[in-house]
Amino acid sequence: MFQKVWGWIKGLFSRRKGGDVEVGTKWDEKTEILAKDEWDKLKKILSEHRVLLNEVEKAQEYHDGEFKILKRKPKRKDDPNHRLAPNYASLIIGMKSSYMLGIPIAYDVPKGILMQKKRNEDVPEEVFEQYKEEFMEVTEENDDHAVTMEAMNDGLIAGAATVLFYFNDNWDIKYQVYTFNECIPVVEGRELKQAIRTYKNEDGIECIEIYDSQAVTYLIKDEEQYKKDPSKKVNPAAHHLPVVPAAVFINGKKAKPHFSRIAQGVSELGPDVRSILDEYSRIVSDNANRMDVFCDPYLKLIGALPSTDDVDEMRRRRVIAMKAKQGDQADIGYIEYSQESGGIEAHATRILDDLFQTTSTPKIFKSEAVGNLSSVAIRQLYTPLDNEANEKETWLNKFIRQKVIVITMMLNVRNAVQAGIDPATLFSSEKPPDMPIYDWRWMYWDVKRNLPQNDKELAETLIKYKGTLSERTLLKQISYVEDVDEEMAQKRQEALDQPRVPLNNIDGYLDNLDAKIAGRSMDDDET
Structure with a gap:
């Protein structure tokens, strides 16, 4: 042997x-x-x-x-x-x-x-x-x-x-x-x-x-x-x-x-991916610095020179009150730097797109990835x-x-x-x-890829191929069935335990009944 x-x-x-x-x-x-x-x-x-x-x-x-x-x-x-x-x-x-x-x-x-x-x-x-x-x-x-x-x-x-x-x-x-x-x-x-x-x-x-x-x-x-x-x-x-x-x-x-x-x-x-990650982190960090500066602009005081304590008090009270010297005209205000953020956002978006394209990572955060996607749309999203x-x-x-x-x-x-x-x-x-x-x-x-599924379409597909493909092959397509043999055994046991004859599956019931009879002991209980 x-x-x-x-x-x-x-x-x-x-x-x-x-x-x-x-x-x-x-x-x-x-x-x-x-x-x-x-x-x-x-x-x-x-x-x-x-x-x-x-x-x-x-x-x-x-x-x-x-x-x-x-x-x-x-x-x-x-x-x-x-x-x-x-x-x-x-x-x-x-x-x-x-x-x-x-x-x-x-x-x-x-x-x-x-x-x-x-x-x-x-x-x-x-x-x-x-x-x-x-x-x-x-x-x-x-x-x-x-x-x-x-x-x-x-x-x-x-x-x-x-x-x-x-x-x-x-x-x-x-x-x-x-x-x-x-x-x-x-x-x-x-x-x-x-x-x-x-x-x-x-x-x-x-x-x-x-x-x-x-x-x-x-x-x-x-x-x-x-x-x-x-x-x-x-x-x-x-x-x-x-x-x-x-x-x-x-x-x-x-x-x-x-x-x-x-x-x-x-x-x-590798170095290519790390360079993109560095650039993106630089963009968002610089933009955060820029926001800090814009949100805390310089105070411009022309024609008046208050003391440091006066300036601190005005900032604390969030009120500006100044009196110019006689003959002078006071000009008080904030020095603001006006810049559109569209260019920065466009650059950051492009860098992020480059990162996902370079690494073949699906853009699951995009608006087109939200909603009840069809199986074809899901596969297109995951194609790279x-x-x-x-x-x-x-x-x-x-x-x-x-x-x-x-x-x-x-x-x-x-x-x-x-x-x-x-x-x-x-x-x-x-x-x-x-x-x-x-x-x-x-x-x-069997290595099964963790691809999101449209459950409704999957169910329709399984019903369509029932009778053409084996039960084992159909069960393999369902991601939440971990052990096909165990699932098939459980289904057989449930059929054996069925108390009534299902009118829509009489042949299946008779097959299971034959299996149930074959599994019984033929010994006399009294002996």
Whole structure:
């Protein structure tokens, strides 16, 4: 049993040269290269990473609202100095991640489809159900939706984000996301070869964790040299997986080739976007300063020279009363600067339009976005973002696929431990173990975009296609149906519990009645 699945897994991981590590003995060949010449290659990767962080940290500062305008000094000491920083950077990132992942990813193991494929002909049906149940349990315990959303947010800002997986002491599967600042994805071609986590412990010592296809190596920095962490009893420590226990979300690909082993895409808050944000914050800040000056004009006194106390008293009472000297004529009034604000407003509007066009952000605050829009109008409003999402979804699917592979392999390892099988030899033995082996290709996922819907039009469309499309396909179109299988099971149960015959659906009632009778026990109650 499971011979075909096992043969495919063996062939896949023998090409990757993983899965044969003994606990605490060695790392893989890629980490071996890093370790040469006192970790010279590692030092070069860390040095290159620090250079890349200069640009990353600028984007992160803008996302957090730390604009240049906030550091501006007044030209003169008595000048007003408003420093307004409308944080459209956060809106841009939030809009894109919410559009793509606002609806949780739907995972499914379609037994009917899988059992028709030749490679699964020796897999019992209950194994598919068991795999889905265990997989969903892992995603729920780790709050998968939040982890995936956070990875995309960090990736949109920094260009890349990494999720690391591990077993806790109870062999529970755990994973969490790390920003590009904390974890360096190292690739060869397009394949992830290592994930290097860097951080400082509570004593301020720089620590390095290197995740490869066989083990995790723990290092600390001693002066200018790296050495194995003496506090770890087992180092390197096997993770028992034939792949790097990590998944990386990369935000697209840079147009200009950069010959680097560090995987990083582009930031949505690059220099072009930041320059527009700076200009807009300057416009609104200068306009606020101008308003302060206009609302507090100079008092002009010609032909009279009151004392300072008199001036203060007049300002306090908001009354001007002066008497000119004999023979002089007093001219008293405010010096007003008249300027139309139309030019300023037009400039600010254009800058804001440029920002939304450059970042493909829908202008949901515009008057044309208000009201009961049709589905076509909604799609037109979201077309720029939708076009960009088409490209990003290819990278997102790669990230999800890697996540599914790692979780599936970890489930196999955990099940081996529970069955008393040595996990170190699970993927290196010549024949499949006496236990179910899960194949990550059984897992299907659906990324549904968080596009606002006209519910009335959607309902009419679903009614129109009822009888033409399957019930599963129709339910998938409804955004508030999170689990299609659960919804279908609930509908079947409601039909079984129906006390009366629905005259408009007699055939459906009879089908459900047959199912209800088939589910009854044939045993005699008295026996």
